[in-house]
Each structure stands twice: as structure tokens, then as C-alpha cells.
Amino acid sequence: MIITYVTGNCTSCGGQQCYGNSCIGNNCLVRGCEICGICENVRLPIIKKKILYLDQCFFSSIFCGDDSRIEPIAIKIKQLVSHQQLVTPFSHVHETESLQWGHCQKKELFQFIKRHAVGHAFKFWIGVWSAQLQRAFQAYLTSIDTPGVIETDALPADIHRWDGYTWVDIRRSLEDPDATARCKADFVKRLTENFAKWRGRNLSYKELYAEVATELSVEIKDLIPWIIPTMRLFAARLVGEVKARQVVDAFLISTDFNSVPFIDIASTLYAKLRQKVQNPTWYTNPKKSLDKFNSFAFDVRFISTYAPYCDAMFIDKTMYQWLNENDVKLAKKYKTRLFPYSNDGLDDLSKWLDNIQNSILEDMKQNIRLAYPLANV
Numbered sequence: 001m002i003i004t005y006v007t008g009n010c011t012s013c014g015g016q017q018c019y020g021n022s023c024i025g026n027n028c029l030v031r032g033c034e035i036c037g038i039c040e041n042v043r044l045p046i047i048k049k050k051i052l053y054l055d056q057c058f059f060s061s062i063f064c065g066d067d068s069r070i071e072p073i074a075i076k077i078k079q080l081v082s083h084q085q086l087v088t089p090f091s092h093v094h095e096t097e098s099l100q101w102g103h104c105q106k107k108e109l110f111q112f113i114k115r116h117a118v119g120h121a122f123k124f125w126i127g128v129w130s131a132q133l134q135r136a137f138q139a140y141l142t143s144i145d146t147p148g149v150i151e152t153d154a155l156p157a158d159i160h161r162w163d164g165y166t167w168v169d170i171r172r173s174l175e176d177p178d179a180t181a182r183c184k185a186d187f188v189k190r191l192t193e194n195f196a197k198w199r200g201r202n203l204s205y206k207e208l209y210a211e212v213a214t215e216l217s218v219e220i221k222d223l224i225p226w227i228i229p230t231m232r233l234f235a236a237r238l239v240g241e242v243k244a245r246q247v248v249d250a251f252l253i254s255t256d257f258n259s260v261p262f263i264d265i266a267s268t269l270y271a272k273l274r275q276k277v278q279n280p281t282w283y284t285n286p287k288k289s290l291d292k293f294n295s296f297a298f299d300v301r302f303i304s305t306y307a308p309y310c311d312a313m314f315i316d317k318t319m320y321q322w323l324n325e326n327d328v329k330l331a332k333k334y335k336t337r338l339f340p341y342s343n344d345g346l347d348d349l350s351k352w353l354d355n356i357q358n359s360i361l362e363d364m365k366q367n368i369r370l371a372y373p374l375a376n377v
Contacts, residue, residue, distance in 0.1 A: 001032045001039060004165045005373045012038045021373065024164045029371050044162050044367055049087045050311040050356060051155070052077070053302070056097040056295075057341055058314050059113050063105075069346050076353040081118060083368050083377055084162055085356050089155065090114055091122040093302040097295065099177040100184065111169075119167030120159060125305045128154045130224055132260050137231050140256040141238060141247060148261050149334075154309040162371060187297050192289045198277045205327045208271035209258075216263055217252040265304035265330065272322040312337035314349060 007020040013036035022030040022039075027046065032039035054077075061067040062074045080086035090113050098110035114121075122128075131153040139146040151159075203211070221228050228248060235244035251257055258264060273296070276282050283289045299319050307313055313336060315323075320340035323330040331338050339349040360368075365377045 001034050001037050003034045012036055024162050027161050047084055049160050052088045053306055053310045053313040054088050055315050063109050063112050073350050087120050088117050089120040089122045090117045092124055093298050099175050118163055123154050128305050129262050136260045137251055140251050149308040188293050195277050198274045201278050205275050208274045209267050212267040212270040213258045261308045262304045266300055268328055269300045307336050308334045310336050314339045317341050
């Protein structure tokens with residue numbers, strides 16, 4: 001038996017400093033002796049970790065060491081992760097943004113993010129969107145009340161299990177950074193060119209939200225090519241092939257479609273942008289607008305996709321301000337705590353982490369020490 005952490009002598013064979021922890025899997029700690037091979041399985045208690053999404057700016061600041069405010073918070077996060085109280089999964093957006101980072105160590109940054117997440121990852125955005133849409137359409141068609149969000153839409157089933165001592169990393173990336181850069185530049189150019197069209201209008205936030213949601217109902221056919229045929233196939237079983245197309249079209253312009261979490265949040269953020277641009281004095285400098293909204297698509301992507309599945313998110317200050325305005329209140333709607341990249345936001349995040357640490361019961365501390373002998377808890 002391979003022993004990862006030696007904890008003492010073996011009472012079975014009398015061997016010295018040969019007994020300890022071998023591995024952890026499926027909430028079970030395997031202990032034994034590397035000499036005689038005696039083995040015991042210790043069942044670990046069921047846990048529920050807090051899910052924290054950290055924006056790219058947090059990781060790049062830690063990696064570069066250019067913000068002294070971040071380091072003590074990073075230490076607290078790392079400690080809570082090791083104590084099985086918290087998990088900070090990475091997403092495809094982290095990979096994409098890392099490879100777009102104008103730094104010679106951009107690949108190393110993504111490896112750093114994965115190590116910080118202890119290998120835990122959110123599922124790819126398109127799978128999350130598909131799950132939400134299909135469940136919402138089935139509820140629309142059958143009038144059966146179903147939850148808009150199920151954790152396994154976005155997170156692996158083992159996210160709340162005790163972490164093992166090792167994890168496997170696949171270093172090969174399927175990203176094409178050059179193609180992404182071209183798409184990113186083209187998107188922000190088209191986005192800022194639309195400012196002139198939106199400027200000077202006097203539409204309410206609700207009207208702008210409906211406008212964006214309508215546009216998304218058209219674009220969804222290109223974003224997820226198989227979703228419409230899948231919906232029609234499902235509808236045909238209940239209402240027949242003739243009416244199936246009509247039912248799907250009706251769903252795409254319904255409030256049920258607008259209530260799909262990723263549609264709702266994306267519509268919110270794009271509506272907020274249009275609302276701000278309506279002010280003739282905002283974002284009037286084309287070059288500054290290109291710089292400011294350079295990563296807007298990435299921010300919208302990760303917030304709209306993953307916010308409903310997180311206990312908390314550390315995000316860009318502008319995104320926080322928009323999502324915290326009285327006509328939005330995303331944190332209240334999805335029960336997701338938002339922390340902006342600001343002095344107050346960092347202080348609040350630190351306090352939130354302290355509360356998690358202080359809520360660990362003594363029985364849990366004993367299990368942590370048993371499973372992770374080097375843990376300081």
C-alpha cells in the first residue's frame with residue numbers, strides 16, 4: 001500500500017512510522033500500513049461546499065502580485081478550499097481569457113487557475129444553456145412546475161465530495177487564441193458601433209430588456225443549432241408534428257423563454273448597457289469605449305451562465321453596479337452574493353470568508369485533521 005501521509009506506527013505489525021492515509025475517494029478515507037498492508041476505510045461525513053466564482057482579474061492579480069489587497073484574501077480562500085468548505089471551479093472563460101492575456105506567461109496563468117481550483121471545473125456553457133432551455137420548454141409544454149436551475153447543469157456531481165490528494169490535469173488546449181482574438185475584436189467593434197443607434201433613445205429598462213430578449217430568441221438558433229430541432233421533436237410527441245413548430249415559435253417569444261436564467265441575466269446586462277448608452281454624455285469616445293468593453297462579452301458569458309449556480313461571485317466593478325441596481329437586484333433573485341473588485345468589495349469578501357471559517361464545527365475540524373494531517377484548522 002502506498003501511504004501519502006504517514007501518521008504513526010502500525011498497531012498490527014508493529015512497524016515504525018509506516019501507518020497513515022493512502023487516498024480519499026467517494027467520501028471515504030483509505031488508511032493502512034505500507035509494510036503489512038492492513039487497510040481500513042473511514043467514512044467521511046457528507047459536506048456542502050460553498051461555490052465561489054472568481055473573475056479573471058482576481059487570478060491575474062494574484063499571479064502577478066500587483067495588488068497587495070488580494071494576497072491575504074487568496075490565502076483565506078486556499079485555506080477554506082483545503083478545509084473542504086469552499087470550491088472555486090474554473091470555467092472555459094478562464095481559459096479563453098488567459099490565452100488572450102497580453103503576457104508571455106498566459107499559459108502558466110491558466111495552469112495556476114486550475115491548481116487554485118484543485119481541478120474542479122464548471123461544465124461548458126453550451127451544455128448549461130441547453131439544459132436550462134430544454135427543461136424550461138418541457139415545463140412550458142406540460143405545465144409542470146420545474147426548477148430553472150439544477151446544480152448538475154453546471155457542476156459535476158462530485159463537487160461536494162471530499163477532495164482526493166491528487167487530480168489529473170489535461171494540459172492540451174483546444175482554443176485557437178488567434179481566432180478568438182479576431183472574434184473578440186469584431187464583436188466589440190460592432191457593439192460600440194451600435195452606440196450611435198441606441199444613443200438618444202428614451203426607452204425604459206423593461207422595454208430594453210424585452211428588446212434584447214427578443215433578439216436572443218432569434219440568435220439562439222445559431223448559438224445552439226440543435227436546440228430547436230430537439231424542442232420540435234419533444235413537442236411532436238405531445239401535440240403532433242403539425243403543431244410542434246408553432247409551439248416552439250410561441251415559446252421563443254414567451255415570458256417562459258425570458259425567464260430561462262441565462263437568457264434573463266444576459267438580457268439584463270445588455271439592457272443595462274443600452275440604458276447607459278441612451279445618456280448622450282456616456283461612452284462618447286470611440287477608443288475608450290473599445291477599451292472599456294473589450295471583455296464585455298466574456299463577462300456576460302460567465303455571469304449569465306454560472307451566477308445561478310454560485311453562492312458568491314467576485315466580478316468587475318461595473319458589472320456589480322449594473323446588477324445591483326434597483327430594477328435588477330440579481331443577488332436577491334438568484335441568491336448569489338456579488339463582490340466587486342473594489343476596497344469595499346474585497347472587505348466584504350474577506351468577511352464572508354471569515355464567516356465560513358468561523359462556522360466550522362469541532363467535529364468537522366477533527367475530520368479535516370484526520371483526512372488532511374497537514375491542515376491547520
